[in-house]
Amino acid sequence: MQPLIAPPRLVATRAVASKAAPAPARAEAKAEAPRRDPAPSRAAYRWHRLWLTPLFRTLMRVGLPAFVIVMGLGLYLGNADRRAALTGHFTDLRAALEQRPEFMVSLMSIDGATPALADAIRKVAAVPLPKSSFDIDLLALRDRIATLDAVATADVRVKSGGVLQIRITERVPAVVLRKPDALELLDASGHRVALVLARADRPDLPLLAGDGAAKAVPEALQIIAAAGPLVPRLRGLVRMGDRRWDIVLDRDQRILLPATDPVKALERILALDKAENLLARDILTVDLRLQERPVLRLAPNALREMRRANGIETVESSL
Amino acid sequence: MTDLYQSQRAMRNMRRAAMQRGVIAILDVGSSKIACLILRFDGAAKLREVDGVGPMAGQSSFRVIGAATTRSRGVNFGEITVMNETERAIRTAVQAAQKMANVRVDHVIACFSGAEPRSYGLAGEWDLQDSVVTEQDVARVLSACDVPDIGSGREVLHAQPVNFALDHRSGLGDPRGQIGNRLACDMHMLSVDASVVQNLLYCIKRCDLELAGIASSAYVSGISSLVEDEQELGAACIDMGGGTTGVSVFMKKHMIFADSVRMGGDHVTSDISKGLSVPLAVAERIKTKHGGVQATGMDDRDMIETGGDSGDWEKDRRQVSRTELIGIMRPRVEEILEEARARLDAAGFEHLPSQQIVLTGGASQIPGLDGLAARILGQRVRLGRPLRVQGLPQAVTGPAFSSAVGLCLFAAHPQDEWWDFDIPAERYPARSLKRALKWFKDNW
Numbered sequence: 091m092q093p094l095i096a097p098p099r100l101v102a103t104r105a106v107a108s109k110a111a112p113a114p115a116r117a118e119a120k121a122e123a124p125r126r127d128p129a130p131s132r133a134a135y136r137w138h139r140l141w142l143t144p145l146f147r148t149l150m151r152v153g154l155p156a157f158v159i160v161m162g163l164g165l166y167l168g169n170a171d172r173r174a175a176l177t178g179h180f181t182d183l184r185a186a187l188e189q190r191p192e193f194m195v196s197l198m199s200i201d202g203a204t205p206a207l208a209d210a211i212r213k214v215a216a217v218p219l220p221k222s223s224f225d226i227d228l229l230a231l232r233d234r235i236a237t238l239d240a241v242a243t244a245d246v247r248v249k250s251g252g253v254l255q256i257r258i259t260e261r262v263p264a265v266v267l268r269k270p271d272a273l274e275l276l277d278a279s280g281h282r283v284a285l286v287l288a289r290a291d292r293p294d295l296p297l298l299a300g301d302g303a304a305k306a307v308p309e310a311l312q313i314i315a316a317a318g319p320l321v322p323r324l325r326g327l328v329r330m331g332d333r334r335w336d337i338v339l340d341r342d343q344r345i346l347l348p349a350t351d352p353v354k355a356l357e358r359i360l361a362l363d364k365a366e367n368l369l370a371r372d373i374l375t376v377d378l379r380l381q382e383r384p385v386l387r388l389a390p391n392a393l394r395e396m397r398r399a400n401g402i403e404t405v406e407s408s409l
Numbered sequence: 410m411t412d413l414y415q416s417q418r419a420m421r422n423m424r425r426a427a428m429q430r431g432v433i434a435i436l437d438v439g440s441s442k443i444a445c446l447i448l449r450f451d452g453a454a455k456l457r458e459v460d461g462v463g464p465m466a467g468q469s470s471f472r473v474i475g476a477a478t479t480r481s482r483g484v485n486f487g488e489i490t491v492m493n494e495t496e497r498a499i500r501t502a503v504q505a506a507q508k509m510a511n512v513r514v515d516h517v518i519a520c521f522s523g524a525e526p527r528s529y530g531l532a533g534e535w536d537l538q539d540s541v542v543t544e545q546d547v548a549r550v551l552s553a554c555d556v557p558d559i560g561s562g563r564e565v566l567h568a569q570p571v572n573f574a575l576d577h578r579s580g581l582g583d584p585r586g587q588i589g590n591r592l593a594c595d596m597h598m599l600s601v602d603a604s605v606v607q608n609l610l611y612c613i614k615r616c617d618l619e620l621a622g623i624a625s626s627a628y629v630s631g632i633s634s635l636v637e638d639e640q641e642l643g644a645a646c647i648d649m650g651g652g653t654t655g656v657s658v659f660m661k662k663h664m665i666f667a668d669s670v671r672m673g674g675d676h677v678t679s680d681i682s683k684g685l686s687v688p689l690a691v692a693e694r695i696k697t698k699h700g701g702v703q704a705t706g707m708d709d710r711d712m713i714e715t716g717g718d719s720g721d722w723e724k725d726r727r728q729v730s731r732t733e734l735i736g737i738m739r740p741r742v743e744e745i746l747e748e749a750r751a752r753l754d755a756a757g758f759e760h761l762p763s764q765q766i767v768l769t770g771g772a773s774q775i776p777g778l779d780g781l782a783a784r785i786l787g788q789r790v791r792l793g794r795p796l797r798v799q800g801l802p803q804a805v806t807g808p809a810f811s812s813a814v815g816l817c818l819f820a821a822h823p824q825d826e827w828w829d830f831d832i833p834a835e836r837y838p839a840r841s842l843k844r845a846l847k848w849f850k851d852n853w
Contacts, residue, residue, distance in 0.1 A: 127497065128479070128501055129479075129497035129498065129500055129501040130500055130501065130504050132500075135500045135503075135504055135616070135617075136617065138504055138507065138508070139504075139507065139513050139617065142507055142511065142512060142513035143513050
């Protein structure tokens with residue numbers, strides 16, 4: 091029946107035998123799991139179509155998450171206690187961070203100030219140390235320090251290592267200003283530096299007086315610089331009518347300078363002095379207010395002597 | 410009849426809405442597969458300069474953006490027999506196509522092959538009031554066609570004006586504006602079984618889709634697989650599908666006859682299954698892999714393993730020669746072709762100037778079919794593939810998809826149908842008088 095060239099029967103029988111046993115089980119499995127229907131269910135189909143609707147899609151992808159986030163936040167923050175707890179938590183966190191030793195300032199160093207000024211600065215700065223560097227308002231501190239008269243510029247910074255460094259440039263007093271009630275030191279720009287009790291405290295500085303003298307300090311310094319040979323005789327400068335300067339020399343001599351170009355006028359009188367030895371004579375004032383007509387006023391004795399020498403008889407008077 | 414006129418007009422309006430939205434689905438409900446294509450209309454409407462009267466002539470360019478095919482279920486002879494199964498299959502196809510296109514479609518144009526289509530040629534005449542033909546006159550001459558009794562339970566699927574004649578000048582495509590006294594028209598009407606259309610409508614409605622048009626698959630596969638000169642000079646398209654074989658005859662770019670043979674590739678498969686006593690799936694595989702209709706000397710030695718899972722060694726190791734297979738397939742294919750020949754003869758196909766016959770459809774892929782068909786149908790037989798359409802995936806360019814592709818063309822460039830024209834004015838008065846009366850009653 092079976093041709094010889096056919097594959098051996100053994101294979102077939104084995105196949106049959108092996109298939110015979112699990113056959114019922116397989117049949118059951120087939121009955122239990124029918125072939126899956128490739129068709130989408132009605133609901134899945136509708137959902138897919140709905141999902142392809144552009145409006146619905148954007149609503150679900152943008153609108154819904156936005157709504158959930160806003161709603162959740164609104165619900166959570168609707169309660170005042172929770173809000174307070176949240177802000178309290180954040181402030182605590184912030185404070186904890188600020189109070190870390192890395193940010194603490196424990197030392198104040200003041201450079202470039204005299205001890206008395208340093209004390210004054212410490213008093214004005216009023217920074218209780220140690221303090222967190224976040225709590226120190228450096229700009230306000232600098233402004234406060236700058237209100238001190240003796241301070242020209244203040245440079246405030248927090249250095250590493252918790253040091254608050256204040257670098258001060260002091261105002262250098264250039265003149266002494268005599269006011270009706272006090273003596274003040276002024277710097278070259280006319281800013282007040284300090285009070286002095288007596289003129290003798292600062293004999294090295296020139297003395298100024300008169301109304302508005304403080305405003306014209308640079309001019310006064312120019313005049314003093316130009317007054318080279320007169321300096322040993324110089325007693326001070328007086329501002330007249332807030333307009334022009336008088337140079338007061340010893341022996342109550344005065345040089346009345348014009349409101350404009352006082353230095354030039356001074357140089358002129360110096361030249362005259364050098365040539366004629368003018369100021370050594372018995373002269374009360376040299377009036378240079380009118381440039382084209384300088385006027386000398388002689389002392390009374392000198393005047394009398396001059397008149398006598400000229401043969402002019404006068405009534406005895408102070409004129 | 411007026412009912413159908415209204416519903417067809419509603420479908421046209423729906424289609425216009427879909428065109429404006431820019432996306433429409435094409436659904437080919439066949440006996441062996443259901444194909445769904447999704448079209449996107451882009452660009453302005455390019456007016457074709459071909460003959461066309463109605464407002465739907467010449468629509469726009471389109472692109473296929475989604476395509477899906479699924480095995481058909483519950484469809485026999487191109488008619489829906491199990492509604493649930495068919496609905497599921499339609500859902501599968503539509504969902505897959507939507508997924509590919511990534512758009513949602515709401516409007517669908519469907520075609521089906523069954524429902525016993527019957528062709529009628531109608532003729533109508535109309536005396537023109539003034540000598541110039543207007544659109545109203547076209548509508549009147551169309552409605553003047555005397556409609557034969559198409560039988561109870563049947564509906565008109567297509568009613569297309571094929572030819573206009575003005576006095577003694579015939580062969581006019583667009584008679585509007587021409588001068589004459591008497592306008593005559595020939596109309597081709599295709600009627601189908603109403604219940605089949607109802608079933609299809611129901612299935613599509615169950616899938617949440619709106620039907621925007623309906624066509625016979627014999628007609629649309631003719632549109633896609635006949636080239637322009639064949640359509641112009643006269644040709645027949647034989648669409649060999651799974652359950653039915655559609656026959657359509659074209660002349661002057663209009664369908665003038667359509668019919669269907671209720672036999673197709675599935676019958677060949679079942680013959681193989683019975684003849685070789687193998688399951689249908691195996692028979693289908695053997696048919697597509699080894700099938701043929703022309704036996705050669707080589708075929709005797711070409712042994713085909715039928716296989717099997719019965720556990721019986723003798724049965725599972727059976728082999729058949731290809732000759733046997735061809736011996737089973739050939740009579741059935743011959744029968745189908747002879748039946749198609751009989752339909753063509755009944756339609757008077759031999760009187761056409763050109764007698765080109767184009768075979769298309771899935772069953773036309775049997776090797777050697779053109780030789781066999783030439784013996785039965787005449788020498789001018791060729792195998793047709795559908796027209797190339799922009800964006801069509803490679804997988805759906807085969808002859809099995811000629812009706813789906815034709816439906817795309819039908820959607821983009823619909824031919825004028827009777828319902829594209831307005832109802833002639835003299836039919837109005839009764840209704841508008843009634844309306845006026847109602848308005849009076851409502852308001853006074």
